[in-house]
Amino acid sequence: MSEDLFDKHRATLDRAVEACRTRHSWSAYSDAPGAHPGGEDARRAGEEAFRAQLGRPFEMDHPGPLVRQADEVSPYTGEPLGISYPAAPADTLFGAAKRAWPAWRDAAPTTRVGVCLEICSRIYEQAFELAFATMHTAGQSFGMSYTGSGTNALDRGIEAVAQAYSAMDRVPGEARWSRDFGTSTVTLAKRYRLAPRGIAVVIACASFPAWNVYPALLASLATGNPVILKPHPTSVLQMAHAVRICRRVLGEAGFSPGLVGLAVDSVAEPVAKQLVEHPETRIVDFTGSAAFGSWVEANAFPAVAYTETSGVNSVLIDSMDDPGPVLRALAGSLCLFSAQMCTSPQNIYVPRDGIPTAAGRMKPDEFAGALAEAIRAVSTVPRRAASVMATVQSAQTLRLLDQVRDLTAARGQVILEPEPYAHPEFPVARTSGPLLGMIDVADHDLFGEERFGPAAFVITADGSDQALERAAGDAAEHGAITAFAYSTSEDFLDRAESAYAVAGAALTSNVTGPMPLNFSAAYSDYHVTGLNPAGNASLTDESFIAGRFRVTQSRRPA
């Protein structure tokens, strides 16, 4: 059965391995909901299934009493989802994982890879129901829930499986070794076993859980480790679906469902530290705040930790021929999911004496005004705003945004007030257009850290070199995942590329057009470098895989 799964998904695996190698564009599943094999019926059925789940227990063969998750409230309706999940104590989850482990550990890597790819395929089958779950927990638009948190996140998961497969495949199963000692020849038969590291804890974030959970979960599973998944207490449902699918596929393949457990906690009583510090924990994958991420990195030992936190992403406006497409691209990126993505830009540097364009110098306030206008073209048009900005996941984000707005007004100029828009389908949806402030490079205390949510600054600097130095310095010191530059000077772009490479941020230069600026493609774009405080893990380099298993060997006379 399990070998059948490997054969069944072999073509997908081969294409994923090849895409990782060449880093060209490829996707296992279409981004278009209309291309889903279930068709329009599947969408309808998915939405119905989602609605039918509301207010009811989440049925799953999983230990623990059912407890209603009070923290899970739809950012669209303001209503609690009212779903009860099995709430198993940590020791129960670790006990189940430990009992389930040996058979999984000893299974062939191809068996495990086959099961992992089947899990992806089942998640895709249920893509619509999971997309509605994402919408009403993370607060994303349906489109982003289906793609960014759906097919694209699955691609990142398949990428991790492909990299795990390649890494395991590079270790030979056996060798015949022959060498002279004095006048004798000694010949040994050697066997090499892949030894998984142990129980993995995956801690997910609230606003975009699948993007990091799928790679972490699947990298650990593929390399033979049990996984305990702890969703953010406000964003459980999609992750509960993923766990249920994992457990079903594992059970069907003859393994214990205990290999993947769900740890549900609450805002009032978090369990993340307890899971990280559990004596059986050997791997921790964490996505969330920089503060807690640093704690995880420093305290996970003896577990190995993979983190993605956050950073201050920057845009350098050095020079441009035509401001229009640049402004539209930037506006789109500032609006996308109300800038609640770890790749969203925040700090936009412009030269104090104006930006050279084909039509002459564009003054900073002129640029800021035009950018505000480009934002308004999205943020004040409800249908566009709904599909691009969606909602704000947490009420706390709006409170912080208010504070940043007041700080900005006190120090510089508020170019665009962060105003809600009326969602055409969900009248009480929690929404906010971006705050756009204009401040100076001297106001570093204001922009030198991440201001989570839709807050962006146009920052006047003496020139592009000062801007680059400040932005790359902040990336190195406070973390950054992305960086963006617009320049007509090859020389400047070269310097920016070098500086951001050292600072560990991925640079996108002179990109305009229909691709969201901060779109990150599985198999092609490395996500997070591990070189600055925005996280120590990279999707998906070899170090994301290598620590999850080791090699043990035996040898005897041949």
Place this chain on the structure above:
Amino acid sequence: MSEDLFDKHRATLDRAVEACRTRHSWSAYSDAPGAHPGGEDARRAGEEAFRAQLGRPFEMDHPGPLVRQADEVSPYTGEPLGISYPAAPADTLFGAAKRAWPAWRDAAPTTRVGVCLEICSRIYEQAFELAFATMHTAGQSFGMSYTGSGTNALDRGIEAVAQAYSAMDRVPGEARWSRDFGTSTVTLAKRYRLAPRGIAVVIACASFPAWNVYPALLASLATGNPVILKPHPTSVLQMAHAVRICRRVLGEAGFSPGLVGLAVDSVAEPVAKQLVEHPETRIVDFTGSAAFGSWVEANAFPAVAYTETSGVNSVLIDSMDDPGPVLRALAGSLCLFSAQMCTSPQNIYVPRDGIPTAAGRMKPDEFAGALAEAIRAVSTVPRRAASVMATVQSAQTLRLLDQVRDLTAARGQVILEPEPYAHPEFPVARTSGPLLGMIDVADHDLFGEERFGPAAFVITADGSDQALERAAGDAAEHGAITAFAYSTSEDFLDRAESAYAVAGAALTSNVTGPMPLNFSAAYSDYHVTGLNPAGNASLTDESFIAGRFRVTQSRRPA
């Protein structure tokens, strides 16, 4: 010049890469001193150069005032080496490394790999002088100094370079990526840069430094990181030679010698913690005690740590046809370098009611007596003892051995007293034959931890399954690198293989004959698994390489 070095060593690299892939037997350099291209003259010249160095400053273009290293005393002659080394403060070394870094970081991986392989080749050129340095610091025999600490250690270094090369080679330099967004096609040109992590600190042990230093030093250098090497204060000379060779080769290739610095400390004023905690440290490689290794693992953050410490290596005697070859193999392994190797066995389990052999059951005391006899055949014959046991590196080891002897006498039986032998060439050499005790599996407090040096126990257990459970349990809990089993039962060997695989110790079964039991072959034997407290790093799996560099990327419209 640097590309010439890559071409010059291309054949060596290709063979090393291939050997890592197939894990067959290969060596870059012959183990036989007679095969050295310099011939007998080279040996004589090496010895003369070593002698000429005694009592004099170690000439090297390196910052820091020359300070006489009082802790460095030959275990053979009892005389201080009297050599002065440049003693640079940590900040000077970090400053030099930081200044030297950008050119090395930005160099092509092939350039760096070429330089690393040239370093290996130069170390081999000076093999004799370095072997005498090893002899009179680590206390090894000339033979082991030339091979184990020479050619074999260089093979481990080349293996690390080969793995680093392969890992870097798997990251493409660029890609053309094309994808539809709506009705438009977006095509981006992407560039991927290898981004070294930063300054690496290598902390060496006293008795076998090259084995771990060469791989650590070369893995970090090849992937683009500067290295600060801190030898053990009693064992500096060989490492100073290695640093001088690195600096010369780097300088000749047009790079700053500051890329490899020597940090010399003293027993009274150690600097290891200061180096590990230095804010510029990004990588730490540590070989030494389990206690300090644990501290390094827990405190290296934000640096990544690679450790090899020590463990309790075990031998399971389940059954055997002919005891003779087994006893000789065990005796050889217990005598080899007076069991001062991290791979030396310590705990030898036998069934309480005797070991089945072709000639009937061999009782535990009969086995212990025969093993003592086999040891004496080495340890009391000065010429054999000199070539196999050599000396005891530290006087502290003899003091600990005395304590273990008394504990053993109080709890069980001393089968063989740890007695010195008279070295035929060096009358005052610090030597000791093994202590062989006979105790019971109940005396776990005595054998459950590593007793460094020539101490071994015959441990009576109820049966082989109890022995396996105890030995594998100790390996998992207290660490172990090697394990050995002798059995005529395939079933038992299978169980032992599985249990030790889970415990993370490499198992050698039924090996007798001329190969030292604990011989570990570069390119073929993984050394340390990282799965138990004997260390978190493995020579050389992909995780030993993967954390030393990351990938940063840029993209722009094609």
